[in-house]
């Protein structure tokens with residue numbers, strides 16, 4: 001191998017691994033919050049993608065909560081976990097058989113973010 005071929009090969013290796021590192025970092029930053037998957041799977045159909053229930057659900061469940069700043073003024077993350085554990089009323093079921101405590105905590109943090117100004 002000619003010397004410059006070796007240098008070029010080394011340079012390609014260095015540049016390659018450096019940019020792979022950069023892509024890995026970007027992918028990590030764009031990862032979904034841990035509460036998103038359990039929320040989308042268990043809550044979204046009633047509470048909507050960003051915590052505002054679709055009209056059909058509001059008609060079906062007039063008492064359904066909207067997860068906005070006003071809602072969270074009166075509720076802590078713990079109180080959401082309690083609701084998820086025990087349920088509330090007829091239609092807001094307990095999720096204690098479907099979600100682990102850690103998932104409930106993650107979902108509580110996730111829906112709280114809907115109430116934060118962007």
Ligand code: HEC
Pocket residue numbers: 038039042043044045046047061063064065075080083084088089090091092093095107108111
């Ligand atoms: C079948 C539809 C349905 C699903 C699925 C559902 N909810 Fe609800 N949720 C409701 C209804 C209806 C209410 C209003 C209950 C009431 O006030 O009587 C409610 C109320 C709530 C409240 C407010 C309780 C309070 O403090 O007043 C929270 C928080 C909540 N839901 C979170 C969730 C989360 C998180 C999930 C997913 C793990 C979920 N819900 C899944 C229908 C649903």
